[in-house]
Amino acid sequence: MILKRLGISVFVLLAVSLLVFFFTLLLPGDPAQAILGQQATPERLAALREQLDLNAPWYERYLSWLGGLLVGDLGTSAATGGSVNALLASKVSASVVLMAIAAVIAIPVGLLLGTWSAMRRGRAADQGLTGISLVLAALPEFVIGVALTTLLSTTVFRLLPSVTMAAPGTRVWDYPLQLILPTLTLILVVVPYMIRMTRTTMADVLDSGYVEMARLKGLPERQVIFKHALPHAIGPVAQVIAMQLAWLAGGIVVVEFLFRYPGLGQAMVDAVNTRDVQVVQALSMIIAAFYVIVNLLADVVGILANPKLRTESRS
Amino acid sequence: MSAQRTSESFTRRVLRQPAAKLGIVLTALVLLLAVLGPLAVPAWTGYGTNSFAGKPFQTGVFGTDNLGRDVLSRFLAGGWRLLLYSALATVVGVGLGAVLGMLAALRGGWLDSVIMRCGDVLLAIPQLVFALLAVTVLGPQGWVLVLVIGVTHAPRVARVIRAATAGVVAEDYVLASQMYGVPQWKILGRDVVPNIMGPLMVEVGLRLTYSIGAVASLSFLGLGMQPPTPDWGLMINENRIALSLQPWGVILPVIAIAVLTVGTNLIADAVAGASAGRVRTTGKGTR
Numbered sequence: 001m002i003l004k005r006l007g008i009s010v011f012v013l014l015a016v017s018l019l020v021f022f023f024t025l026l027l028p029g030d031p032a033q034a035i036l037g038q039q040a041t042p043e044r045l046a047a048l049r050e051q052l053d054l055n056a057p058w059y060e061r062y063l064s065w066l067g068g069l070l071v072g073d074l075g076t077s078a079a080t081g082g083s084v085n086a087l088l089a090s091k092v093s094a095s096v097v098l099m100a101i102a103a104v105i106a107i108p109v110g111l112l113l114g115t116w117s118a119m120r121r122g123r124a125a126d127q128g129l130t131g132i133s134l135v136l137a138a139l140p141e142f143v144i145g146v147a148l149t150t151l152l153s154t155t156v157f158r159l160l161p162s163v164t165m166a167a168p169g170t171r172v173w174d175y176p177l178q179l180i181l182p183t184l185t186l187i188l189v190v191v192p193y194m195i196r197m198t199r200t201t202m203a204d205v206l207d208s209g210y211v212e213m214a215r216l217k218g219l220p221e222r223q224v225i226f227k228h229a230l231p232h233a234i235g236p237v238a239q240v241i242a243m244q245l246a247w248l249a250g251g252i253v254v255v256e257f258l259f260r261y262p263g264l265g266q267a268m269v270d271a272v273n274t275r276d277v278q279v280v281q282a283l284s285m286i287i288a289a290f291y292v293i294v295n296l297l298a299d300v301v302g303i304l305a306n307p308k309l310r311t312e313s314r315s
Numbered sequence: 316m317s318a319q320r321t322s323e324s325f326t327r328r329v330l331r332q333p334a335a336k337l338g339i340v341l342t343a344l345v346l347l348l349a350v351l352g353p354l355a356v357p358a359w360t361g362y363g364t365n366s367f368a369g370k371p372f373q374t375g376v377f378g379t380d381n382l383g384r385d386v387l388s389r390f391l392a393g394g395w396r397l398l399l400y401s402a403l404a405t406v407v408g409v410g411l412g413a414v415l416g417m418l419a420a421l422r423g424g425w426l427d428s429v430i431m432r433c434g435d436v437l438l439a440i441p442q443l444v445f446a447l448l449a450v451t452v453l454g455p456q457g458w459v460l461v462l463v464i465g466v467t468h469a470p471r472v473a474r475v476i477r478a479a480t481a482g483v484v485a486e487d488y489v490l491a492s493q494m495y496g497v498p499q500w501k502i503l504g505r506d507v508v509p510n511i512m513g514p515l516m517v518e519v520g521l522r523l524t525y526s527i528g529a530v531a532s533l534s535f536l537g538l539g540m541q542p543p544t545p546d547w548g549l550m551i552n553e554n555r556i557a558l559s560l561q562p563w564g565v566i567l568p569v570i571a572i573a574v575l576t577v578g579t580n581l582i583a584d585a586v587a588g589a590s591a592g593r594v595r596t597t598g599k600g601t602r
Contacts, residue, residue, distance in 0.1 A: 139573055
């Protein structure tokens with residue numbers, strides 16, 4: 001069961017790489033020309049084409065690109081001529097920090113509020129929470145970010161820095177104050193979904209026969225929730241968390257751009273502006289790989305949490 | 316005849332919810348603003364007042380931006396493209412997704428597997444990242460935005476519609492029609508489509524909400540509408556440099572986009588509530 005899931009993930013990633021590579025074939029113009037500029041001599045162009053394998057047919061170029069990806073070589077940037085690895089190395093950690101802080105805060109908050117909302121279904125607290133999350137869920141990331149900036153940084157209160165400004169050689173986490181607005185934006189983007197979906201899942205579980213049975217046996221409510229209801233909700237809830245983590249990977253693009261945060265998302269926007277296809281491809285693959293791995297983990301958790309599927313995998 | 320009666324009561328069921336009324340009012344407000352706004356612009360002169368980041372009420376009602384352009388004029392003129400592109404992307408996405416979803420459910424077999432696996436591949440790349448990939452190669456043209464956002468909606472819509480169609484096809488009366496040899500397209504038109512209108516309408520509302528978000532986000536990143544086009548997303552990008560001096564150039568479009576997406580999302584939620592139980596709007600891949 002788990003092995004089958006793993007196989008599907010590998011297949012999906014391969015197909016994604018083919019799709020991402022396909023986009024380079026649509027690109028008008030010559031990458032070698034783009035790197036060397038208009039004044040390049042024909043000899044140098046030919047040499048670079050040879051070096052970049054541009055004369056090879058597309059499937060050979062795809063295979064060598066894919067081979068490079070598998071050993072961690074992301075290719076050569078068309079805009080700067082340097083390696084993509086060097087370009088992205090310092091930015092990976094910055095983005096990981098941002099996403100990790102957002103996830104560590106958002107996951108427990110979302111799950112707790114969702115469960116709480118499900119337990120008080122129909123009451124004022126539940127309706128208020130549902131309304132707020134419905135509104136927040138509708139807003140694009142940059143709207144939430146800009147609203148927070150005007151509220152906390154530039155216009156109403158002037159408490160926090162609105163852009164990230166790190167001196168060369170320093171790390172993003174050397175300035176904790178600058179991290180607050182980007183992480184807060186990401187948290188407000190994912191928490192509403194977690195609340196809504198956890199609420200739906202928990203409401204289903206709390207309505208089920210075995211929870212009623214546990215209550216009728218006279219078990220204390222805490223035991224009903226944690227011993228009888230929660231284990232059944234783990235699988236679906238893991239899916240919810242995975243989906244929101246995957247959403248974070250896309251959300252960092254807008255949020256990093258908004259706060260000028262020096263991470264992968266900002267690098268992506270810069271690369272699109274300079275039409276640096278190699279970098280955009282590499283980033284798309286990184287983000288897709290993250291998405292596929294997170295979903296795989298969620299499915300594995302779901303399989304392990306479900307006794308029926310667990311025994312199926314053993315046999 | 317009977318299909319019409321159920322759809323009428325369905326509309327009434329949607330409208331009975333206060334969230335639907337609020338959503339319609341909010342959406343209509345922004346719609347009117349975006350459509351009638353451009354017509355009002357010539358009356359509010361202000362282009363070329365040439366004062367840097369003018370304060371409100373000194374130059375123009377909401378001041379001017381850092382190029383000396385009247386904020387209110389640009390705000391009034393800047394909504395219709397966002398709405399048009401989002402609507403077109405929604406039509407492409409829901410249309411493509413609905414056709415593929417129904418096809419997958421009706422035909423089944425290898426076609427079903429191929430359609431759904433292709434969808435899985437597309438779902439592994441976040442929508443915005445996929446759009447950026449397309450914009451890098453094809454440039455920030457309107458048709459690229461519409462097409463790429465539509466295509467990324469399609470697998471999400473296809474999943475929902477496939478499930479809904481499969482539910483209808485499994486009903487006894489559909490099986491009976493099939494056994495009588497009623498042609499597939501007739502079954503599709505008479506049985507399937509009327510019965511999946513609920514989920515389909517929910518998808519239209521949801522996808523419209525996300526299309527607006529995606530088009531506006533791309534413009535905000537400077538990769539959608541290009542200057543000097545007046546556009547809400549682009550305005551936010553252009554004016555955020557002077558946010559602490561002249562916030563109106565950012566606040567007006569942010570409020571408009573927020574009211575619009577909240578409005579469409581409220582409508583989608585009310586429709587989902589009215590077709591209660593038959594649709595799961597919170598399932599995997601809604602976003």
